[in-house]
Amino acid sequence: MNPLSIQRYQELEADETKLRRLTGFKHLDFESLHLLFKEKWQGYFAQFTLDGSSRVRQASIRKNSIFPDTKDALLFGLIYLNGKVSQEQLANFFGVDQPKASKYLRLIQQMLHQILEGNPRTIPKKKQKQLLNVLP
Secondary structure (H helix, E strand, O other): OOOOOOOOHHHHOOOHHHHHHHHOOOHHHHHHHHHHHHHHHHHHHHHEOOOOOEOOOOOOOOOOOOOOOHHHHHHHHHHHHHOOOOHHHHHHHHOOOHHHHHHHHHHHHHHHHHHHHHOOOOOOHHHHHHHHHHOO
């Protein structure tokens, strides 16, 4: 098992060192990126399901949701992109099977790419370049 201890964002918020180890991001950069990510995430799920089908009814956050907070969804993606935790380990921690984790990661990566391309000054240039280099 990986020596890094995965936690939800709420638990990491006050621990800059763990957040940086898991994601490679400082708290301030994470928060800046999250502002745009939250908008993109909510906009997507207002119209579509995870599989990309048109949504028939309004989306709502359930008590047993994998990502009760959009910060957890961003955290999920950034932990994976940092490359220190396998997709399977990440899926296990967040209580989802690996195929569903893969779908979420694909979507998160697409969103991050769109955000960084459309908002080049969201995070420091060096961090943006590093992130774009690992995005498909």
